[in-house]
Amino acid sequence: MAILNQLTSEAAIALENKYGAHNYHPLPVVLSRGEGVYVWDAEGKRYYDFLSAYSAVNQGHCHPKIINAMVKQAKTLTLTSRAFYNDMLGKYEKYATELFGFDKLLPMNTGAEAVETALKLARKWAYEIKGVNENEAEIIVCENNFHGRTTTIISFSNDPVARENFGPYTKGFVKIEYDNLQALEDVLKSNPNVAGFLVEPIQGEAGVYVPSEGYLIAAKALCNAYNVLFIADEVQTGIARTGRLLATCGNCSCNNKNCSKTPDVKPDILILGKALSGGVYPVSAVLANDDIMHVIKPGNHGSTFGGNPIAAAVAIAALEVVKEENLANNAFELGELFRAELHEYAKTSTIVNVVRGKGLLNAIVINDDENSNTAWEVCLALRDNGLLAKPTHGNIIRFAPPLVMTKIQLLDCVSIIIKTLKAFEN
Numbered sequence: 540m541a542i543l544n545q546l547t548s549e550a551a552i553a554l555e556n557k558y559g560a561h562n563y564h565p566l567p568v569v570l571s572r573g574e575g576v577y578v579w580d581a582e583g584k585r586y587y588d589f590l591s592a593y594s595a596v597n598q599g600h601c602h603p604k605i606i607n608a609m610v611k612q613a614k615t616l617t618l619t620s621r622a623f624y625n626d627m628l629g630k631y632e633k634y635a636t637e638l639f640g641f642d643k644l645l646p647m648n649t650g651a652e653a654v655e656t657a658l659k660l661a662r663k664w665a666y667e668i669k670g671v672n673e674n675e676a677e678i679i680v681c682e683n684n685f686h687g688r689t690t691t692i693i694s695f696s697n698d699p700v701a702r703e704n705f706g707p708y709t710k711g712f713v714k715i716e717y718d719n720l721q722a723l724e725d726v727l728k729s730n731p732n733v734a735g736f737l738v739e740p741i742q743g744e745a746g747v748y749v750p751s752e753g754y755l756i757a758a759k760a761l762c763n764a765y766n767v768l769f770i771a772d773e774v775q776t777g778i779a780r781t782g783r784l785l786a787t788c789g790n791c792s793c794n795n796k797n798c799s800k801t802p803d804v805k806p807d808i809l810i811l812g813k814a815l816s817g818g819v820y821p822v823s824a825v826l827a828n829d830d831i832m833h834v835i836k837p838g839n840h841g842s843t844f845g846g847n848p849i850a851a852a853v854a855i856a857a858l859e860v861v862k863e864e865n866l867a868n869n870a871f872e873l874g875e876l877f878r879a880e881l882h883e884y885a886k887t888s889t890i891v892n893v894v895r896g897k898g899l900l901n902a903i904v905i906n907d908d909e910n911s912n913t914a915w916e917v918c919l920a921l922r923d924n925g926l927l928a929k930p931t932h933g934n935i936i937r938f939a940p941p942l943v944m945t946k947i948q949l950l951d952c953v954s955i956i957i958k959t960l961k962a963f964e965n
Contacts (some may be wrong), residue, residue, distance in 0.1 A: 548581045566929055568922055573600030576941045576948055578927065587952050589921075589928040589940045594743070594775045594900065596818035597870075598860045599943035605817040608856035609849060616848045621841055631851035636826065638858060639785070639809060643832035645825045646846035650774035650812035651687025653823035656840060657737070657808050658691065660825065661768050662711075663834045665734030669766055676734040679726055679767075681717040685744030686737065686772055717742060718750040720757050727765040735768035735808070740786035743775040746935040747895055747902035755787060755804045762807070768831065771806035774823070775900070778814035779861050779942055782871030782898030785809070807831060817857035822850045866942040870898040873949050877901060877938070880953045889965045890917075901938045902931075909933030917963060926955045 546554070548569035568586070572579040576599060578588045591597060598605060612627065619625045632644045645660075647653045658678060665676040680686075680695045693701045694708035702708070713730070715722040717738075727733060740755060742748040762769040776786040787804045808831065812823035821844075844850070861867065878901060881894040885903075890913075893904040907913040914930035921928055928936050940952065 546581060551581060566918060566922060566927065568927060575599040576944045585925065586922065587926045587940065587948070587955070589926055589938050589952065591939050591941050592818050593813065594780050594939050595813035595816075597778050597780055597814035597866065597942045598817040598857055598864075599941040600818070602817055602819075602857075602860055602943075604860055605819050605853060605856045608852045609819055612849045612852035618844065618847045618849075620843050621846060625846075625848045625851075627848040627851035628846045631846075631855050634855050634858065635824065638862075639811075639826055640805065641809065641826040642828040643826065645827075645832065645835065645840070646850065647823045647825065647842055648821040648844050648850070649687075650810070650823050651689050651692060652842065652845075653774065653810045653812050653825050654686045654692060654737075654772060655689060656825045657735075657770050657772075657810050659840055660808060660827065660831065660835060661735035661737075661770060663839070664768060664831050665732075667834050668830070669734065671732050671734065675732045677711050677713050677730060677732050678734055678770075679713045679715060679723065679736045681738055681742070682714050683717060683742060683745040683748070684737075684739060685742070686739075686774075717745075717748065718754050720754065720761065723758055724761055727761055727767060733765065733767050735770045736762050737770040737772060739772050740776045741781065741897060741900060743900065743937070744931055746904070746932050747900055747937055749895055749897050759804050759806070768807040769804075770808040770810065771804075772810045774810055774812040777809075777811050778858070779867035779870050780814065780898055780900050780939070782867060782874055784861070784867050786897070814861075815857060816850070816853045817860065819857075820850055820853045822854045822857075824854075861942075864943065867898075869944070870942045873944060873946065874898040874901065876946065877949060877953065880950075881956070884957050884960070888960065890960050890963045896938075899938075899940060899942055899944070902935050903938070905934045905936065907934050913963065917959060920959045920962060921956065924955050924959050926952055926959075 551569040569581045570578045571581045576587055577585050579585050635644050645656055647656055662676045665671040666673055682697055686692045688701055691709040693705055695712035696702055713726055715726060759769045771787045773785055787806055809826040816822035878894055885891045885894050890906050891903050892906045896902055905914045909932055911934060914934050914936050918928050918930055928938055930936050
């Protein structure tokens with residue numbers, strides 16, 4: 540371990556390149572420590588983290604309350620499997636279901652697992668409750684979605700990089716344009732076999748696409764009218780990221796003062812992950828009411844690690860931090876400030892076309908095509924200036940800092956971003 544701790548950035552990158560599968564293209568920076576909104580590289584340089592592990596570290600790096608909960612539980616009991624009860628899972632299920640306003644929680648580990656769970660749940664509900672003929676259920680999804688990279692999930696992706704040479708693909712999905720109510724209604728009208736509509740409240744990986752005002756409400760109303768389950772994938776948008784506890788919010792009990800600014804949309808099935816653990820442990824969950832969740836019986840679905848005592852303890856602590864530190868309100872207020880500052884800069888910019896987002900999930904569109912290297916070069920320059928961000932889809936840069944950020948820190952980051960972008964102006 541002493542040798543590993545002394546690795547230089549160059550040596551760490553060389554090790555990964557030689558011994559690791561090349562399934563990622565990381566920004567060339569090697570991180571060795573994190574605290575709050577900051578991370579440090581192997582040589583000790585400090586950076587603002589403006590990706591938050593794709594919104595997993597909403598509560599900040601190594602939050603002491605979450606870490607303490609994990610360490611305490613790890614010293615007591617780590618894993619029982621679901622062959623036996625443990626004394627933490629029920630506490631977590633009670634806390635989370637009351638917080639989010641659902642009857643039941645099905646615990647899993649990763650976001651993709653939770654999405655797969657929701658798909659299975661919707662299909663079983665369709666056959667046993669709605670009355671769809673076996674093997675004929677279909678689920679509506681949106682173009683440019685990102686729900687994970689399992690074989691089933693990439694079957695309804697239209698990202699060629701994620702799909703190519705991984706077939707044959709799973710059937711039973713209908714793709715429609717995102718933020719298009721007419722397309723949704725057309726499928727619902729013509730297809731009685733639809734079990735559910737799986738949607739991201741904001742398409743994060745696609746470039747932080749925020750739908751039109753009222754889209755989610757109207758989509759939920761259409762699902763209700765046609766007896767179809769509205770399935771919200773809030774793996775990235777959930778846990779205060781968008782300025783509300785959930786982007787859909789529903790009838791949760793978070794008492795966030797900004798929830799009243801957007802009408803409630805309570806999904807029939809809610810998918811959570813990432814920040815559900817504050818980024819310190821893989822924890823995901825699917826929540827639904829009894830009339831849906833009761834179709835799952837022993838042997839239908841499970842996970843050896845799903846609902847383990849450490850995950851339960853960590854998730855409770857992570858959710859308590861969000862509530863105790865008013866992170867949803869902070870994300871709302873700082874998000875408004877961030878977009879205002881970037882919009883003002885963009886008015887006269889030749890490098891930035893668009894600024895968009897909600898809460899502290901934001902993006903800028905670089906004035907270049909998706910095949911260019913400009914956004915990557917901007918991110919390298921941001922790194923050199925002490926801020927870490929990553930492009931998505933070639934010409935879009937996503938900005939998603941930990942929600943524990945202060946106003947002073949945010950304005951410092953805005954200054955770094957604008958200074959960096961100005962160096963790329965024509």
